[in-house]
Amino acid sequence: MQRLTNTAELKVLRDNLLQAQDPHRPIVRVCRGPGCLAVGADKVSQAFQSAIQSQNLEVKVQPLVKDTGCHGFCSQGPLVNLAPANLCYVRVKPEDVEEIVQTTLVKGAVVERLLYSDNGTRYKSAADIPFYRMQQKIILQNIGVIDPLDIHDAIMAGAYHSLAKALIEMSPDDVIRTVEISGLRGRGGGGFPTGYKWKRTVENARENPGPVYIIANGEEGDPGAFMDRAIMEGDPHAVIEGMAIGAYAMGVNQGFLYVRHEYPIAIRHLAAAIAQARALGLLGKNILGAGFDFDLQINRGAGAYVCGEETAIIASLEGRVGEPVTRPPYPSQQGLWGRPTVINNVETWANVPHIIDHGAQWYADLGAPRSTGTKIFSLVGKVKNTGLVEVPMGISLGALVEEIGGGVPGQGRFKAVQTGGPSGGIIPYELKEEFTDYHFHPPDVKPADKMELSVDFDSMAQTGSIMGGGGMIVMDDHDCVVDLARYFLRFLEEESCGKCLPCRLGLKGMLEFLNNFSQGKGAPADIDALESLGKALVDGSLCGLGRTAPNPVLTSIRYFRDEYLAHIVDHHCPAGVCRDLITYRIDPEICNGCTLCAQTCPQVCITGANQQLHTIDQDACIRCGACMDVCPVDAVVVD
Amino acid sequence: MSSSENPQNQVISFTIDGQPVQARPGWTILETARHYRIHIPTLCFHPALKPWGSCRLCVVEARYGKRGKVMPSCLNPPIEELEVFTDSERVLNVRRWVLEMLLAGCPASREIKKLAAAYGVTSTRFAVTDPEEECLRCGRCVAVCNEVVGVQALTFGSRGVKKVLETPYRVPNNACIGCGCCVSVCPTGALQKRLDTVRGDLSRRTGHGYAH
Numbered sequence: 003m004q005r006l007t008n009t010a011e012l013k014v015l016r017d018n019l020l021q022a023q024d025p026h027r028p029i030v031r032v033c034r035g036p037g038c039l040a041v042g043a044d045k046v047s048q049a050f051q052s053a054i055q056s057q058n059l060e061v062k063v064q065p066l067v068k069d070t071g072c073h074g075f076c077s078q079g080p081l082v083n084l085a086p087a088n089l090c091y092v093r094v095k096p097e098d099v100e101e102i103v104q105t106t107l108v109k110g111a112v113v114e115r116l117l118y119s120d121n122g123t124r125y126k127s128a129a130d131i132p133f134y135r136m137q138q139k140i141i142l143q144n145i146g147v148i149d150p151l152d153i154h155d156a157i158m159a160g161a162y163h164s165l166a167k168a169l170i171e172m173s174p175d176d177v178i179r180t181v182e183i184s185g186l187r188g189r190g191g192g193g194f195p196t197g198y199k200w201k202r203t204v205e206n207a208r209e210n211p212g213p214v215y216i217i218a219n220g221e222e223g224d225p226g227a228f229m230d231r232a233i234m235e236g237d238p239h240a241v242i243e244g245m246a247i248g249a250y251a252m253g254v255n256q257g258f259l260y261v262r263h264e265y266p267i268a269i270r271h272l273a274a275a276i277a278q279a280r281a282l283g284l285l286g287k288n289i290l291g292a293g294f295d296f297d298l299q300i301n302r303g304a305g306a307y308v309c310g311e312e313t314a315i316i317a318s319l320e321g322r323v324g325e326p327v328t329r330p331p332y333p334s335q336q337g338l339w340g341r342p343t344v345i346n347n348v349e350t351w352a353n354v355p356h357i358i359d360h361g362a363q364w365y366a367d368l369g370a371p372r373s374t375g376t377k378i379f380s381l382v383g384k385v386k387n388t389g390l391v392e393v394p395m396g397i398s399l400g401a402l403v404e405e406i407g408g409g410v411p412g413q414g415r416f417k418a419v420q421t422g423g424p425s426g427g428i429i430p431y432e433l434k435e436e437f438t439d440y441h442f443h444p445p446d447v448k449p450a451d452k453m454e455l456s457v458d459f460d461s462m463a464q465t466g467s468i469m470g471g472g473g474m475i476v477m478d479d480h481d482c483v484v485d486l487a488r489y490f491l492r493f494l495e496e497e498s499c500g501k502c503l504p505c506r507l508g509l510k511g512m513l514e515f516l517n518n519f520s521q522g523k524g525a526p527a528d529i530d531a532l533e534s535l536g537k538a539l540v541d542g543s544l545c546g547l548g549r550t551a552p553n554p555v556l557t558s559i560r561y562f563r564d565e566y567l568a569h570i571v572d573h574h575c576p577a578g579v580c581r582d583l584i585t586y587r588i589d590p591e592i593c594n595g596c597t598l599c600a601q602t603c604p605q606v607c608i609t610g611a612n613q614q615l616h617t618i619d620q621d622a623c624i625r626c627g628a629c630m631d632v633c634p635v636d637a638v639v640v641d
Numbered sequence: 642m643s644s645s646e647n648p649q650n651q652v653i654s655f656t657i658d659g660q661p662v663q664a665r666p667g668w669t670i671l672e673t674a675r676h677y678r679i680h681i682p683t684l685c686f687h688p689a690l691k692p693w694g695s696c697r698l699c700v701v702e703a704r705y706g707k708r709g710k711v712m713p714s715c716l717n718p719p720i721e722e723l724e725v726f727t728d729s730e731r732v733l734n735v736r737r738w739v740l741e742m743l744l745a746g747c748p749a750s751r752e753i754k755k756l757a758a759a760y761g762v763t764s765t766r767f768a769v770t771d772p773e774e775e776c777l778r779c780g781r782c783v784a785v786c787n788e789v790v791g792v793q794a795l796t797f798g799s800r801g802v803k804k805v806l807e808t809p810y811r812v813p814n815n816a817c818i819g820c821g822c823c824v825s826v827c828p829t830g831a832l833q834k835r836l837d838t839v840r841g842d843l844s845r846r847t848g849h850g851y852a853h
């Protein structure tokens with residue numbers, strides 16, 4: 003690769019690459035994101051590669067097969083997208099590849115059975131699928147489109163164009179001011195204004211001259227969240243470019259990408275991207291001939307949740323135990339090796355090039371007034387369409403869950419959402435106007451009967467939850483809030499570093515209360531005690547882990563106290579989840595005596611002859627629910 | 642805070658429980674309170690050591706304008722016009738719960754029982770895992786060994802609820818010079834019982850630079 007010595011050469015390279023491209027060349031984009039890989043996307047990708055290479059295809063132009071990052075619609079994976087028609091094939095198996103090649107690539111026809119269909123409509127173009135149509139993709143726009151291992155592909159899509167613009171058209175202070183006016187707030191959970199953080203850091207460095215460092219936080223320890231993973235895997239250059247722009251603004255020569263060890267693909271893609279950027283002179287000494295030096299290094303986190311906390315990252319980078327230390331001093335005052343340091347989330351960094359490219363005002367007009375821009379969510383749980391979505395901030399929760407998510411599947415009734423991961427809260431569906439001060443609705447969504455809560459930093463905080471990193475778990479009436487709160491608390495008890503007392507012993511104590519509740523033990527006064535204990539953790543803990551850990555408990559008590567009372571007073575779990583409070587029973591009206599449940603029961607406690615009513619021996623039953631899952635006629639009911 | 646705004650000789654005026662107080666530059670809220678003989682309970686703080694902030698017993702509520710925040714006094718310096726409350730409702734809530742946790746965490750410690758009783762906490766709702774336990778993982782012994790004695794014979798192992806005080810690699814430690822500083826700073830006397838696990842069997846110790 004030829005080193006680029008000025009910004010004009012970058013433009014020439016891009017223009018040449020774009021010109022050399024044949025607009026009619028079919029491109030097969032195979033999703034190799036986390037969800038699709040888990041259901042066999044690599045086999046699909048191999049099948050395409052060999053199908054296209056091995057035979058002499060009767061086509062004018064050889065199709066190009068690209069392995070890309072997450073396409074977003076993970077519940078339909080493995081996904082394959084075919085350009086130029088933007089055909090979206092879902093649940094593609096390696097056996098389907100031959101047919102796709104012959105029908106679509108050779109004959110130009112559509113394989114109908116592989117199209118996404120919903121309610122009798124088959125969608126040819128990905129752009130028409132409601133899941134995609136309602137989104138506004140800015141950070142995700144290249145993810146699933148470019149080949150993350152090829153910097154040329156990224157450059158064609160516009161990568162490093164903003165860096166060049168910053169270097170020639172803007173002073174470092176202009177960049178900081180632009181980011182400040184854009185209203186960008188940290189995507190790592192806290193929502194701290196990014197431009198302000200940068201400004202303070204530069205001021206601190208001026209008072210106390212010496213090096214400044216920047217760090218990208220790619221730890222993403224929340225269970226079930228994969229926004230940052232998708233960015234690092236699918237468009238690593240966006241993070242690198244954002245950091246390079248930030249480095250230019252703050253006079254930084256060395257940056258660090260702190261990525262969890264459990265993300266080997268992200269690390270591999272980032273490493274390749276850094277090497278290619280260096281080769282092109284987009285990182286390293288004298289970047290694009292502008293006299294600015296900046297380089298990046300990847301550090302792996304060993305996979306502790308608390309190592310996503312900024313002071314713990316610094317400790318870990320310095321080679322100390324990954325435990326938080328008290329703030330102040332903030333990293334912007336004394337961070338890595340005692341020097342002013344900016345830590346931003348991966349998604350925050352990825353926003354920066356777009357702000358520089360389109361300007362502060364463009365960004366400030368996106369989303370909600372005090373929460374500008376878009377946010378990526380990983381939408382999971384009891385929704386039809388699970389996956390990665392990018393929406394403007396301020397979208398109503400209803401639009402997000404019901405329109406994009408497609409609502410609750412089956413008979414379930416939408417009950418609540420849990421946002422912000424283990425440190426977030428559980429917000430009920432019924433929560434409507436009360437907390438809302440701004441709504442956004444995609445053009446064709448009627449606001450009237452939807453869940454109105456605006457998804458933005460401030461509205462979420464008012465509910466007692468947080469925006470967090472972007473995890474969003476949808477719950478229906480078969481999910482128990484006590485059980486979910488218990489799940490997160492157990493996770494955090496494991497992940498507590500144990501440095502400070504309220505968190506080390508308090509989480510254990512909160513869990514003792516919840517364990518009792520889930521067994522129907524305790525008194526109503528214990529709910530108040532648990533609430534007061536939670537508040538003690540919020541006020542007393544050292545770092546954000548302990549300070550936010552009680553959120554799922556505190557919000558669920560606030561909104562679902564009745565459900566807690568049902569457990570304690572009536573010894574009943576309304577959602578039918580808490581094992582000690584439920585019984586499985588076979589409805590004699592429905593049972594057809596197929597014997598499947600009896601064959602499945604691990605306790606062998608279901609009896610009944612073939613074609614006769616079956617019954618469960620309640621004393622032996624461990625309430626595993628296997629019978630309910632296997633019964634073909636839904637005769638097993640839970641009381 | 643830059644040095645120009647805050648020259649060495651300038652004091653910081655604020656209030657603790659309504660009483661006007663003045664802190665010298667560099668003092669924490671706790672140090673100022675002690676200077677004025679205002680009582681704030683502590684466990685992990687020791688004047689000879691860098692504050693570690695693990696016990697959170699020393700929390701106070703600091704109000705500045707409309708904002709109120711609960712923070713450990715041993716770690717936070719005051720700022721001009723701050724209003725500090727040492728036993729507001731929020732402070733007492735943290736303190737009582739911490740003490741109740743400690744009654745279950747270190748049930749064998751008389752010091753903890755006494756301290757808890759002073760705040761009206763005489764029983765605990767939490768499960769006791771080890772009735773013999775006295776160590777509260779405050780970190781004083783680790784800090785004194787490291788910061789003052791200058792060896793690292795003691796450390797914490799594991800994390801979270803499993804966190805324990807141990808020697809590196811869990812073997813008696815030759816770095817230990819047997820000075821007993823750890824025992825003397827331990828707020829509950831827990832280390833007294835464990836000293837032999839740290840230094841090993843002294844009679845078998847040989848070697849250069851070894852002192853009893």
Ligand SMILES: Cc1cc2nc3c(=O)[nH]c(=O)nc-3n(C[C@H](O)[C@H](O)[C@H](O)COP(=O)(O)O)c2cc1C
Nearest residue numbers: 188189190219222223310311312346347350546547
């Ligand atoms: C326990 C804990 C875990 C955290 N984990 C993450 C994480 O995985 N990723 C992240 O970006 N921020 C995480 N944060 C927030 C960071 O401390 C920090 O605020 C953030 O990286 C700042 O970047 P931002 O301003 O761009 O959001 C965590 C905070 C706490 C207290």
Ligand code: SF4
Nearest residue numbers: 500501502505545548
């Ligand atoms: S709050 Fe929890 S994770 Fe944070 S320092 Fe305290 S013990 Fe460690």
Ligand code: FES
Nearest residue numbers: 035037038073074
């Ligand atoms: S992983 Fe393929 S669509 Fe998300």
Ligand code: FES
Nearest residue numbers: 685694696697715
């Ligand atoms: S004395 Fe301040 S936290 Fe322990």
